[in-house]
Amino acid sequence: MGYIKKLNKWANAHTNLVIDLFRVVLGVVFFVKGIEFMTNFEEMERLASPFQNVPGGMIILHYLVPAHFVGGLLIVVGLLTRWxxxxxxxxxxxxxxxxxxxxxxxxxxxxxxxxxxxxxxxIVYGSGKHSVDYYLKMQQ
Structure with missing residues (x-):
């Protein structure tokens, strides 16, 4: 846990609005891809065809959409960005x-x-200064 605190201190000292903008854009990309996979099942099936014979192939498909959808939202607002x-x-x-x-x-x-x-x-940088994580940390 000490290592993560060091990373957070470094990130907050070297924060930049452009980096936070990249975080938001990354989250929007994941969110849009999650919606795209939800609405276009044929495309998702075509992309997953190389993994058809892999054990647990359907688990991969069921993990993909919620991870993109929820992960994108979390990254956009800066909550649990590393996770x-x-x-x-x-x-x-x-x-x-x-x-x-x-x-x-x-x-x-x-x-x-x-x-x-x-x-x-x-994963290394964290959420940055303009995030829910930072806001919650300052409320403590």
């Missing part, structure tokens, strides 16, 4: 892997790599 980003990592790894196992879509691959790097950054 929400950690929950996205297996999905993003699968998104990158899908491009190599299934049909290669360069746009999806680039988006998945960029979003993965942003998630890794926010």
């Amino acid at each position: 929400a980003s950690i929950a996205q990592i297996p999905i993003l790894f699968g998104a990158i892997l899908t491009n190599f196992l299934g049909e290669m879509n360069t746009n999806n691959l680039i988006l998945a790599i960029i979003v993965s790097l942003l998630c890794l950054f926010f």
Whole structure:
């Protein structure tokens, strides 16, 4: 727990509105992708086809939508940003892997790599100063 406190102190000392804007955009991307997967089942089924024979393939599909939807909301407001980003990592790894196992879509691959790097950054950086986490911490 001491390590996370050190990271929070560092992040709050080096906060920037642009970084918080990146956090909000990342959360909106996850939220929109969650809605897209909910409304377009055929596309989701096509993307998941490389994992069809993998044990627990349906569990992957049922994890994907709520993780994007709820995780996106949490990242947008800055509440439990590290945990929400950690929950996205297996999905993003699968998104990158899908491009190599299934049909290669360069746009999806680039988006998945960029979003993965942003998630890794926010796992280290945290929510920042303009977030619900910071507000709740200041209320204590």
